[in-house]
Amino acid sequence: MNISEDELEQRLRAMFADERLDLPPPPDAGSVIVTGARRRRRRRHTVQAVAGVAAGVVAIAGGLTIFRLHTEDGTAVMSADGSVISVKPPENLTPGRQPEPSTPGPTSTQDIQVSPPPPASTSKPGRPRPSEQPSTLPRVTDGPLLASDGFGRLKLGMSEAEVAAQAVTLSETQAGAACSVYTVEGSGVPASATVVISKAVGLTVVTPAQVAHTAEGIGGGSTKEDILAAYPAAKEESGGVAAPTGAAAEYHFRLGGTGVVETSLMSLNQDCAG
Incomplete structure (x- = not known):
């Protein structure tokens, strides 16, 4: 039995439309x-x-x-x-230290930046301030000059007769067996002074009556520090400072409350008391 498609479709529709096939929930x-x-x-x-x-x-x-x-x-x-x-562990990881972060290297030539060198300094070093200037030792020029080899025309080592021939007058104040103490004055000396003359070695000590000054600028009022600065080889002694001057003599500076109050020149080659 052959059924056309239209008829088959109609039968299927009629069958599905039949209420008897419904299943109520x-x-x-x-x-x-x-x-x-x-x-x-x-x-x-x-x-x-x-x-x-x-x-x-x-x-x-x-x-x-x-x-x-x-x-x-x-x-x-x-x-x-x-x-x-x-x-x-990483090599840069040490106890008590955080690992150092690795810095990635440049990946191309564009990543490399070359910093220009710092400009050369053209400024000149400033001059030292006045307070930075080396201090200058105050020079004393008051009073007569007591040279390193004598006083006026008197020179260390002169005999009594040679001293008397230098236009001075000798006044004996103390005579001894080996040495005598004299007061000298006259045109041959800048000022009156006390001298000690040895019969064996001649003039050994000169002490001006006024506070004399030396060629290095040490004189009346100079301090112990001034003396040590002017004469690095100077040494302290009882009542003052002794400072070598040349190879044959030395200065003796007697100190008081105001500084140097007396200056003497003494020969190292002597047999008299200082």
Whole structure:
């Protein structure tokens, strides 16, 4: 029996339209569906929670069995499934020091920047301030000049007769067996002075009556520091300072409350008391 397509379509439509084929849902179908959905949701949440706890336990246990730290030489050893991998710490990681960040090198010629050299300084060094200038020793020029070899026309080593021939007058104040003390005055000396003359070696000591000054500017009022600065080889003695002058004589500066109060010239080659 041959049926055309149109007739087949009409029969199928009539069959599907038959009310006898309808299956009405039961009265409690909605509540059954909601209850089943809630049951499936609770099962899924329970399975996920159990799976998460199990995964955490496995990860902790695996971590404890996989990693071992060797602190003797700073090497970290990781072993898993029988395999061992040694990892050395960075060389720049030292105890108490943070690792230095590595600086990436230039990747191309465009990354390299060359800084220009600093400009040459053209400024000239400033002149020292007045306070930085070397201090100048105050020079004393008051009073007669007591030279390093004598006083006026009198020179160390002259005999009594030679001293008397220098236009001076000798007044004996103290006579001794070896040496005599005289007061000299006259045009042959800048000022009156006391001299000591040895019968063996001649004139040995000259002490002007006024506070004399030396060629180095030491005289009345000069301090001990001034003397030591002018004569580096000077040495302190009782009541003053002795300063060598040349190879055959020395100055003796007697100090008082205002500085030098008396200056004498003394020969090193003598047999008289100082």
